[in-house]
Amino acid sequence: MHGGEQMTEEGRRILNDARRFAGQAPALETLFSAFGPVLAAQAEIREQAPEWRGATPEPDLARFGQGVWLLADSGFQNPGPALSGAAATLLPVMERAFSALAEELTILRRSLADGSMQPDALFALAFEAKVQPPAGVSEDVLGFAAAQIARPFVERQARDLAERIKGLSWLRGSCPICGGAPNYSQLVRVRDESDFIQAHGGQRWMRCATCSTQWRCKRVFCPACGVEEPDQLFHLHVAERPFERVDVCRSCKTYCLCLDTGELVDVPEPDMAALAMLPLEVLAREQGYAPLAGHAWNAVL
Known part of the structure; x- marks a missing residue:
């Protein structure tokens, strides 16, 4: 793994969590060794990524209250020239991390360097546009790379936009910024026993798979279908790690990872925590x- 020198605090934290979890779960060591440096590199790119350009969108309170997310009419901004630098930084890290994909990633990096492929196409591809891959690169590898290169910019913009909806109520299962679905959640203990969302186990916070925005959600509730009946909702866990679980809905047959942080001294970085729960995903x-x-690792496995 990368040593983490000259990294931001967030990048070092990701690498430290990766090492710690790899020691706890030797069967996942290869995955932590691969994704730790990639996620740390993304954290560095995010730190340098351009802020939202121009006036940030203002939420329409009436529409927002009806479930219309902030960027429903626009979407994220293409970061432009910064994409080239991000690709030049991230693709070599990915080549080292994913040996089975290294040849294709190298072709992609060279195509971007010589101008035969434009970095703007990667950002469009990350949002499901159709893009012709360079010769020797599969559509799957191109899509995986595009998503990883675009992600730090999307997350940086989402952080700016989160200020526009701070304090507004949003109790839905999709992201209030971009409408994306969650792939991870946390339970956080609070002291305000009067809060109806808290219940006995703490506040439930969802995390968007697209832009990593976190938002507070009802505790007993399926983010996918909205069912609230307790007999339709349960969770899977193993006795050795009771703070990690998979929240499952019998009604729509979906699941979402969940970390109960109430008793944890050190709360891990969300992506590292989610990767540690891969055995629970397999079970679900x-x-x-x-x-x-x-x-990201679902695309590689």
Whole structure:
């Protein structure tokens, strides 16, 4: 793993969590060794990414209250020239991390460097536009790379936009910024016993798979179908790690990872925490449940 020198605090934290979890779960060491440096590099890119350009969108309170997310009429901004630098930084890290994809990623990097492929196309591809891959690169690898290169810019913009909706009520299962589905959640203990969302186990916070925005959600509630009946909602966990679980909905057959942070001294970085719960994901899928949204490693496995 990268040593983490000259990194931001967030990048070092990701690498430290990756090492710690790899020691706890030797079977996942290869994945932590691969994704730790990639996520740390993304954190560095995000730190330098351009802010939202121009006036930030103002939420229409009436529409927002009806479930219309902030960027429903626009979308994220293409970061332009910064994409080239991000690709030049991230693709070599990905080549080292994913040996099976290294040849295709190298072709993509060279195509971007010589101008035969434009970086703007990667950003469009990250949002499901159709783009012709360079010769020797599969559509799957191109899509995976595009998503990883675009992600730090989307997350940086989402942080700016989160200020526009701070304090507004949003109790839905999709992201209030971009409408994306969550792929991870946390339970956070609070002291205000009068809060109806808290219930006995703390506040429930969802995390968007697209832009990493976190928002507070009802505790007993399926983010996918909205069902609230307790007999339709349950969770899977293993006795050795009771703070990690998969929240499952019998009604729509979906699941979302959940970390109960109430008793944790050190709360891990969300992506590292989610990767550590991969065995629980496998268990949920074996029982016929599908994720609300995937993680980067789902595209590689």
